[in-house]
Structure formats: structure tokens, C-alpha cells
Amino acid sequence: MQQLVQGIHRFQREQFSHDKKLFETLVEGQHPLALFITCSDSRIDPSRLTQTKPGELFIQRTAGNIVPPYGSILGGEAATIEYAVTALKVRDIVICGHSHCGAMAGLLSPEAVSNMPAVRAYLQHAEATRRIVEENYSHLLSDPAKRLTLTVEENVLVQLESLRTHPSVAAAIGRGDLKLHGWVYKFETGDVFAFDPDQSQFLPLQDVASPVSEQQRILPPI
Amino acid sequence: MQQLVQGIHRFQREQFSHDKKLFETLVEGQHPLALFITCSDSRIDPSRLTQTKPGELFIQRTAGNIVPPYGSILGGEAATIEYAVTALKVRDIVICGHSHCGAMAGLLSPEAVSNMPAVRAYLQHAEATRRIVEENYSHLLSDPAKRLTLTVEENVLVQLESLRTHPSVAAAIGRGDLKLHGWVYKFETGDVFAFDPDQSQFLPLQDVASPVSEQQRILPPI
Amino acid sequence: MQQLVQGIHRFQREQFSHDKKLFETLVEGQHPLALFITCSDSRIDPSRLTQTKPGELFIQRTAGNIVPPYGSILGGEAATIEYAVTALKVRDIVICGHSHCGAMAGLLSPEAVSNMPAVRAYLQHAEATRRIVEENYSHLLSDPAKRLTLTVEENVLVQLESLRTHPSVAAAIGRGDLKLHGWVYKFETGDVFAFDPDQSQFLPLQDVASPVSEQQRILPPI
Amino acid sequence: MQQLVQGIHRFQREQFSHDKKLFETLVEGQHPLALFITCSDSRIDPSRLTQTKPGELFIQRTAGNIVPPYGSILGGEAATIEYAVTALKVRDIVICGHSHCGAMAGLLSPEAVSNMPAVRAYLQHAEATRRIVEENYSHLLSDPAKRLTLTVEENVLVQLESLRTHPSVAAAIGRGDLKLHGWVYKFETGDVFAFDPDQSQFLPLQDVASPVSEQQRILPPI
Amino acid sequence: MQQLVQGIHRFQREQFSHDKKLFETLVEGQHPLALFITCSDSRIDPSRLTQTKPGELFIQRTAGNIVPPYGSILGGEAATIEYAVTALKVRDIVICGHSHCGAMAGLLSPEAVSNMPAVRAYLQHAEATRRIVEENYSHLLSDPAKRLTLTVEENVLVQLESLRTHPSVAAAIGRGDLKLHGWVYKFETGDVFAFDPDQSQFLPLQDVASPVSEQQRILPPI
Amino acid sequence: MQQLVQGIHRFQREQFSHDKKLFETLVEGQHPLALFITCSDSRIDPSRLTQTKPGELFIQRTAGNIVPPYGSILGGEAATIEYAVTALKVRDIVICGHSHCGAMAGLLSPEAVSNMPAVRAYLQHAEATRRIVEENYSHLLSDPAKRLTLTVEENVLVQLESLRTHPSVAAAIGRGDLKLHGWVYKFETGDVFAFDPDQSQFLPLQDVASPVSEQQRILPPI
Ligand SMILES: [Zn+2]
Ligand SMILES: [Zn+2]
Ligand SMILES: [Zn+2]
Ligand SMILES: [Zn+2]
Ligand SMILES: [Zn+2]
Ligand SMILES: [Zn+2]
Secondary structure, eight states: OHHHHHHHHHIIIIIHHHHHHHHHHHTTOOOOSEEEEEOOOTTOOHHHHHTOOTTSEEEEEOGGGOOOOTTSOOOHHHHHHHIIIIISOOSEEEEEEETTOHHHHHHHOGGGGTTOHHHHHHHGGGHHHHHHHHHHOGGGTTOHHHHHHHHHHHHHHHHHHHHHTSHHHHHHHHTTOOEEEEEEEETTTTEEEEEETTTTEEEEOOSSOOOSOOOOOOOOOO | OHHHHHHHHHIIIIIHHHHHHHHHHHTTOOOOSEEEEEOOOTTOOHHHHHTOOTTSEEEEEOTTOOOOOTTSOOOHHHHHHHIIIIISOOSEEEEEEETTOHHHHHHHOGGGGTTOHHHHHHHGGGHHHHHHHHHHOGGGTTOHHHHHHHHHHHHHHHHHHHHHTSHHHHHHHHTTOOEEEEEEEETTTTEEEEEETTTTEEEEOOSSOOOSOOOOOOOOOO | OHHHHHHHHHIIIIIHHHHHHHHHHHTTOOOOSEEEEEOOOTTOOHHHHHTOOTTSEEEEEOGGGOOOOTTSOOOHHHHHHHIIIIISOOSEEEEEEETTOHHHHHHHOGGGGTTOHHHHHHHGGGHHHHHHHHHHOGGGTTOHHHHHHHHHHHHHHHHHHHHHTSHHHHHHHHTTOOEEEEEEEETTTTEEEEEETTTTEEEEOOSSOOOSOOOOOOOOOO | OHHHHHHHHHIIIIIHHHHHHHHHHHTTOOOOSEEEEEOOOTTOOHHHHHTOOTTSEEEEEOGGGOOOOTTSOOOHHHHHHHIIIIISOOSEEEEEEETTOHHHHHHHOGGGGTTOHHHHHHHGGGHHHHHHHHHHOGGGTTOHHHHHHHHHHHHHHHHHHHHHTSHHHHHHHHTTOOEEEEEEEETTTTEEEEEETTTTEEEEOOSSOOOSOOOOOOOOOO | OHHHHHHHHHIIIIIHHHHHHHHHHHTTOOOOSEEEEEOOOTTOOHHHHHTOOTTSEEEEEOTTOOOOOTTSOOOHHHHHHHIIIIISOOSEEEEEEETTOHHHHHHHOGGGGTTOHHHHHHHGGGHHHHHHHHHHOGGGTTOHHHHHHHHHHHHHHHHHHHHHTSHHHHHHHHTTOOEEEEEEEETTTTEEEEEETTTTEEEEOOSSOOOSOOOOOOOOOO | OHHHHHHHHHIIIIIHHHHHHHHHHHTTOOOOSEEEEEOOOTTOOHHHHHTOOTTSEEEEEOGGGOOOOTTSOOOHHHHHHHIIIIISOOSEEEEEEETTOHHHHHHHOGGGGTTOHHHHHHHGGGHHHHHHHHHHOGGGTTOHHHHHHHHHHHHHHHHHHHHHTSHHHHHHHHTTOOEEEEEEEETTTTEEEEEETTTTEEEEOOSSOOOSOOOOOOOOOO
8 A cells, every 4th residue: 555655645746736737627527538448457557548638538447347238237337337428428438358357267267256256246247258159169168368368359249239228328329429339458469459340350449440339220201 | 539549559659668568577467456446537547646557456446436235236346346355365445536526416416317317226325425414414505515525525434334245355354454445536636535543534645544444353262 | 717718618629629730749849930029918919920830939928028138137038038049049039019019108108107116117128218219209209109109119129139138149149040130010000010220220021031130240260 | 030921921911801900999909808927838829729819818928937926026027917907907817837848847957957047047936836846746756747747737826826926916806806817738638727726726627717816805894 | 222231131140040941952953833923113022922932933023024025035034934944844934913013104104204215115015015905995094093904914914925935935835834824913902813714804813723824735646 | 833822812811911001102102222133043032131121122033133235135124224223213223143043054054054045045145254254264163163153253243334334324323323232142151242342352241331333423623
């Protein structure tokens, strides 16, 4: 804790004066660019990765960047998402998985989390991920590293489906006010991969992000 | 989104090479100093505030830095806490509230979140906070700013109580392996206040943090 | 009841002998063509509509043809879907809404179901439908009939999203073994409309049904 | 799917004109004779079995004709039952089990549904059935066919008890407005057996159905 | 508290020596005569009422002597009942309501418990009671005292139905090992009324209690 | 049952006339001294132990004197506690464990309750107890009696933490209106031990009870 406390004092002495003006403006309220959903993993720093300043990213972090479907438990994830879309009117949501994710490793090796009942319970919201990997990628059993990477990717897509069941999200997508993005961050190389729905693959992030959900329903002419 | 993507590319070009070595080490695993639980609010950046580097802070963020008691829903909060304590063996957990918190404002003004049913549901885990403020601080009704500040403070204490119901936390406290800390971050001044159990007050963070829970049960001599 | 009992006796006297052979074969087990999810409404008869014989349609019926997302309650819908996909290996699932649906009318007029708490609770799984209609189709308020029709249509799409969160469904779609179909049955004209994902509209059912979900993820070459 | 679509077109061409008048009347609303609760099994067709026309049977179908007790999950079953009794004022509810039921077979052989967690979870609402069979009929272990038949029968009685916990049902029975019936349909012979409360046995369905619940409380004279 | 502590010291000084032998025998284990379920109300003392000694009554007490149906929440009531029937093999269960019950008064006057959300939530397990009284006894609105008495009586019957959904109870009744009893205790007169299933009324408790559930299913001869 | 009925008749004949006056006063309402939470165990009689009369103790009893944290299930425990604190304004709550508790024995030996799923589920609210004992007292494995005693003690403390999460309790403690007490009753010796927060130990109950929670937050001067 000593280090944290000293870090805060350093922040107060050396950095705060730089940001003072910005922070004073932010007293009026926040208008973040996006909701960024990622893992609690200490190796991931969304603000540093995206080079954003305070006020720019609304951030949700739980183990495994999991998004339980709406109605399932009405826990912190549902509230945070609803607040971001309804109150803050964010126009983009990114779900960002990452390499070497311990939660996804636990999904593949239940015995590794056998003494963690709350983790096991939460991973049931990634049961679709587990089943996809088990049933459709059995040939990867011999390559654990590739299997974990694929699990991280599939889990981003599964959680995006789950995100669509949230009423605020469904309604905002329906009128073209919200776009969803599925990313994987490989922290050891600094690479970010984005799911490209046209190619149905994760590809290196381009200058122009192509979101996962573009399709809007054509309203019947009335 | 354009800004986020460009930020990432800037990170990759300008910053990653600095951290490359660190990130490569982190492939082996994470050993964070602490679990830091705070709000999703875009104005809060725990890593910047504590001047920590990747790998140092395991971070949980949902609206209002709420910690549902164990067993209540077994959602992301329970899993993240259990993973931090059991798998990563963190020795400190900080719950950090913040000034101008929209979730706490919603707790005091339910009509402000009337069209956000998931937010309303989640705020039930801060019902003790709401009731403490309503029943014990009715004289603050005429001073909304002070009332919100007090609500943020009381909520940190309420969530700390809730945190103690998590089995991994209770067991680690019991053997002296874990300490809990209740903080409030006033982002517009850069100040951080810590709850001091001896004085039963929030005081400016000292160089030596005094945790909320020090008491350990004396084992009966056997 | 008298009528039901007499109907059964008529069935036994007049019809059973026709089907006897079929029923005897079915003792060995069922191999239905599809899982058909529709409303409990007495005006809908899926077998009659599709002219199918015993053994051909696995049928799930609750008020409003609602499919709670996976993990939400693990009730009858989740079990029935999982059994159809995993045990019976159906290759198609149809969600079929219908005209003049009382459940959807209740969704639009909560006061109509104010003395039915279980109905109200269940309709929370159609909250996305309600919110889409309220937020995106406010111009329909003056045309209740069209508004109800649209609600029925949107609800079929919402429940399809929900259906995708079921692990057995997600995995089977992922490997191309399952297709989803969204239909609306207008019983007073006998018309059936199917959602066409290319045109993003409900269109009269064609001879060749075009399912909603065709997209399969391209597996990375390994 | 081809077959379903062609069946619908055949229905539209050949049968709809017969029923056109009936369907047009039904636009005004439904007044079903009864709520019929049965299994999703494709071999069961309640309308065919009872020789009823559209508008006559309100039908609930999930795997195993299970009725979770009220309050347990407030899922589709509770809503459908409440709607039938409160909104449609049906005067009879039939729970109809059937021979060779896969859900009941799964109840007796949990290993058969070990890869179907949602089925396993739902079968907990038939835990009383399982326990009755295990504890009270151990002598049937050597006769699996008879044991399955008995399980189907006991399950109908267990689900009837569960049905009585639904407030709308309890209140309607209390004033003599609703009767409950427990049936088992042996599809391979066309036989239907009804539980006779006086004889405490399932007996071939008589011309006059004797319902399970006749007892009404005698109101104290006031 | 002073009074409680002094009472304990008086018990230790004056009474314990009398019971010492009994208590020492009870170290070996308990073999209670019955499970007695009653309200937490301070005016009710089941041991005094029944003149039983330590070891004779297994007692469950929550507000309103409510028994949530099985599966509904798996809380303390389900566990206590299951333990009594399965581990202790009690042969009788009494649900005993009482006059002037505050929980039942709250059921009739929701505004009286409007600031008690947990009480309101728990009373949903007496929703059938509320609905029976509201729908079937509207003529009692002008006589609040009689209406409360009737509510207490009906609630005992409703909770008995709920009790039957517990698997251990259903199985033990099925084999004749367990009997259920519905009682109402009027503490101001000392009277106890028992529900008589034959007469469908509450009658003064007779020397020979006639239980509510006697019916056992006749096993088919095999 | 015979014995219970005869006991009641003896109570009516021999004892009621003594208490008649008291009972008639109690018709007006109850004003209990405390809420007493203890196990359902038949060997425990709280009124006898504390030598209290009808009207003096509000009593909650479920297996293992467990108090699920607030929000967890909103079952009978939450309602009873809320009613005691909010409606009856009790100023003390005692949680009283006891020697030879079967529920705590089941916590230590899950195989002993393997055929009692509801008991197993309820014991999850004592998971913190189990984990404390397993992780922090492994040296007691060789002394089962001492280990059970310690489990009973730790469980009282765990349930006290859980009790603090209940909003009515947290608010009343915050303003000094409520004190919590943790006791263990050794029925075979008549001893009662109370947790002393200063010494962090269970000690023989003194004439002046020192409650567990005395600390009140110092309100900031305004
Ligand atoms: Zn991770
Ligand atoms: Zn905040
Ligand atoms: Zn409908
Ligand atoms: Zn079946
Ligand atoms: Zn009462
Ligand atoms: Zn006990």
C-alpha cells in the first residue's frame, strides 16, 4: 500500500496542476466517447492503451470482460451499461478481451477454479464460449496457446450477443445511435485486433473501425 | 471512435517500445499490489491517480463502486473479488468512491433513474447507504452538495461491510493476510480521503495508510 | 370439460386407428423436423398450420412466445431449447409470433395486466421490445393496430437475439448445424410472414425459407 | 424446413377457407374451454387428441409438463397460468403427462442429461417426483418400463400440487370457479388415464371427468 | 439487555440443575416429536403452549409462519424443513398461525409495510392468501377483526399447500410417514383451533388431532 | 402428536389463568426487549434460557442461526429482522449459536448432508465460516470436538457481519439505536459465552453485556 499512497502523493505534487483545468470542467458532468468493457486484469490499462484523458472513457471492468444477458442477474454490468447508454448516451461500446486472460484459462480448466465458487458461477455466463470451443474446435486440444487465444476471441463475440439483449442497447442500435465493437488486445505485442463482421474474422485494428453492428431494421413505410 | 483508434495507434508507435520489456515479463503472470474497486465514471483513472504501471493494480469498476454482499447474485463483483484474493493473493483492497458520483446522485433522487430499471435494481445494494442518509442525516436536506458528499462517504463504508461477507475476504482478514481501505477521491482538487477507524472519520490520506480492518480474532490457545 | 372428454373418445374411436402404425413407430423415439416456439394463444395451432403429423414438430408454448436469455432463470424455455438442440439435434428453430397477441397488448398497456404480477414479471423479458417500440416508433402512437403488429414483429426479433445467448444454440449455429427463423402468423388471413435478414423486413413466407442466421464464423486456418 | 413451408402453403390453399369464418370471429378475442399443460414432445398433439378447434384450448408446453411453484422463478409457466385464470377465466386446467417421456427418463437417469445443464436445472422442479420414486418405489428398480410409467404418473400429481401454490389458481379453486385434472396420455394405444381422487388412482378417462380438486372451504357463517 | 442477562443467570442458578440430566442425555442427539412452524411474534411461546421439554419440539420461526414453496429461494425455511424430515425423521409438522398477527395485518394493509421492502418481498409468499381474501371474502371488508382472523386461517392453509411442494415432505406423506397439521392459536383466550379436512373448517383442537393430510396414494399392485 | 395436544390442554387448564391478564394486555401489541436469533434445534429454548415471559423476546429460528446477507434472497430472515428493527424498534439483536449444532456439523462434513440439497444450499450462507475454519484452523483437524465448537463460534461472528448488511440494522447502529450481540449457548452445562470485541474472544456472559457493535460514526460537524 505504501507504493500506492506515495504514487498518489506524487500525482498530487507533480501531475494534478497540469490537469487542474480539465478536472474543473469535468465537475459539470462527463461526456465520454465510449463505454469500454474489459477484464480486471492488472496488465490492461484502457486509458493508457487508447491515450485518452479523464472524461473520455466510461469503463466497466470485471474478471473476463463478461456481460451477463439482461434479466439474468441485474448486477453491476447491467446497471453500468444502462447508465452509459441511457444517461450518458455513449455512441460506441467496445468489449475488449486480452491475451493470457486468467478468467478464460479458468473456463477451459474448471479444476483450476475449483476452490473459487463465485468465479465458477460467473463463468456460467461464458458457458456459450466454453461450449463453442469444446464442440467446434476439438482439433485445438493439442495446442493450448492457440486454444486460449481462440477462446478469448469467441468470448468477445459471445458477450457481444449477450450485450444485445440489454433493452437500452437494443433500442439504441435499432435507431442507429449505437455501434458495438469486439476487440482483442495482445498486451505483449501492443497489437489490437477488431472483429470484422464482413470477413467474419478478427483483423488488426484499422484507422477506421468497422463496427460489429451496423444493421438497422428498415422501418415499414407508414 | 476515430479518436480511440488513433490513440491506440499513437500508443503503439510512441509508447509501447518503452514498456515492451515490462509487458514481456507480464506474460508470465500478474502479481498486483492491490484490488482497487471504483466507479465506472470516466473522470476517474485509478492508474494515473496512483501512478502505477501495468501489472500493479487489479481493477474492478461498475457504477457506484458497489459490492453486492456474497450470495446475493454471484455476479462479476463476487468473482472478481474472489479471484483477486484467492488466485492472486492481493493483500489490500481499496474501495474508492468519488465526488460528483452520478450513481450516488441517483440513489438520492430515484426519479432521476426512473427510466433505468437495471440501475434502480443495482442501487438496491446501496439501500443501506440510502437509509443511513435518510434516517440519520435529515438535517442535510437543505444542503444537497454536502448531502451527496456524505452519501459517497457512507456508501464506501456500507460497501466495505458488504465486502466482509465474501468468504475469501473474511478468511484472509481472519489470518491477517488482507487489509481493507475505504477512500474517497475528490477529482476536482486531487485530494484523497481515507477512512480512519480510530477517529471514525474520513481524513486526508497519510503517508502511512491506516486500514479499516486490523482486528484479527485471537485464536484460543490449544 | 365434457367437450374435451368427448373429443378424446371421438379421437379414440374414429382417428386413432389411422395413426396407429405411426404412433407405434414413434415409441422408438422422436426425430422432429424443428423446434417451433409460439404463444399459448388458443387461436394458434402449429400442427394444423404446418400440416405436420405427430413426431414432426417439437413445440414450446408460453404466453407471448418469449425466450428469456440464458442464465436468466433457467426455466422451462431454457430446458426445452437445450433438449431440442442437444438431445434431439433439431436443425431449425422457428419463433412464431401472431396477430392480436394478448401478451404483446399487455406489454404496451401495463395497466391491463396490473393485477397479474407473474405476467408483468415475465414481460420483463420483452422489455427490449417495449423499449424499441416506445423509443423508435413514437409516431405509431396514433395507430394502435399498426403499433401492435409492429410490436409483435419486433418481439420476434428480440426473442431471436435472446435465443442466441443459449449455449447449445450458439455452438450449433457456429458450426452450421442450426438455423433460426423469425415468423409472424396472421391467423385471420392465414398469412405467415418471415423475417428476411437481407432486406431487414418481414416478407410473405417464400417456398424456400431464408433463415435469419446464416453467418458462420470463418475458422482461422490452423 | 422445406416440409414446414410447403405444409403452410397447403394449409393456406386447402384448409384456411374452411376455417375462415371461425378465424374472423376469433379476431374479437379467445374464450378457451381450458388450459392444457403438456410436454413439448413432438408425439403429442393436444388439439388432435381432444378434437378441438382453434380458440378452444389455451396450451402451455415445456419439457416434462413441469409447473414450477409460484414465486420460484416467475417464468413462462407462472405467467401463462395466471393469464389463463385471471384474464381468460378458464374453468379447468389439465396437466397431461405422456408415455415414453424423455424428460422423465432424464429425471431417473441424471447421467443421460449430464451435458444439458438447463435441463438438469429445470428438472429440480420435479425433484419431489424423483424423491417419491426413489424412496417409495425402490422395488420397481428391476422393471424400468413400469418405473418410468409410474414416474410420469407421480409427476402429474407433483405438478398439480405445485399448481395449487399459484395465487390465481388457489383463489379460483377456493370459490369453486376452477377445477384441476391430472391425466396421462399413452400415445401408442391412444388411451388417456385420469387421476381419480376418490380411488387415489389413475383410471381410464370416463365420460364424466372427475376432477382432482373439488374441495372448497366452507366459509364460516357471518 | 440487562433483563435477559439476569434471566440467564437466574436460569443457571435456579433451573439448570433440575434439567441437568436431561440436557446431558441430549448431548447424544435430538429426537423431536414434531416440527413446529410459527411466527416470530414475541407473544407466542410454542414450548410453553405445548408444555414440552427441551428436545421435544424442532421449531422454525419467521414473521408470519410463511413457508416459501420449494425451489423458490432455498432459504432457511426449506433447509429447516428438509433437515427435520430427512435427518430427524419427524412424523408431524404443525403450521401454527396466531391471532393479531402483524405480518398478516401487513398483508392486508401494504401501506403499513411500505418502508419495509424485505417484509413486502417476503409477503409475496403469502400472495395466494391475499388474493383469496380479496377475491373470495370481499363481504368482510366492513369487519376488519373478522377479516384478519380469516386471513390468518387462510394463510395456514396456503402455507400447508406450499409445504407439500417440498420433496422430502411429499415423499414422506406418500409413504404414510408424515402428517401435516394446520392450527391457529388465539393467545388472548388460550384457544387452539385445528383445521379439520373432513369438515373443511377450523375447529377447537380435539384430544385426538386429525391431520390435514391423510390421503396416501394407492400403489398399483405389481 | 398426542403428547402435544395433551400438553396444550394442560396449558389451558393449569397455566393460562395465571397469564390471562398479561395475554390480554398483549392484545394491544408487542414491545419485545430484543430480537433473538437462534437455531431450530429442539434442545434450545430461548424463553426458558432467558426466563422471559410472553411479549419479551421476538424470536427467529432456522437451522444453524444463519442470517443471509441483505439482498441475497429476501427470505424470512430479512423480513423478520427488518420487522423487528423498523416496526418494533428493538434495541438489541442477539445471534446465539449452540453446542453440538447439527447444521454446523453438516458444514464441516458435506457428505453428511449430501441427500439434503436445500440444507446444502442454505449452508452456502455459512461458506465464510467454512472457509475460515478450513484455511485458518487446519491444526484442529485432529480434534473434531474443538473444531466444531470453534465453527459454532466463528459462525456467530460471520452471521453478525452478514446482519450488518441489512439496511435497517446498519442505519439503527449508525445512530446508536441498536446493539448487536454474539453468543454461544452450551446447553449441556448451561453456560452462555458472549463475544467480547475488546478482547476478541468469547467469554462467559457477564452481568453487564458488552455488545459487539458500539462504534458509531462521528458525524462531521456542520
Ligand atoms: Zn482477463
Ligand atoms: Zn460514480
Ligand atoms: Zn399471443
Ligand atoms: Zn415428455
Ligand atoms: Zn405473527
Ligand atoms: Zn443448531
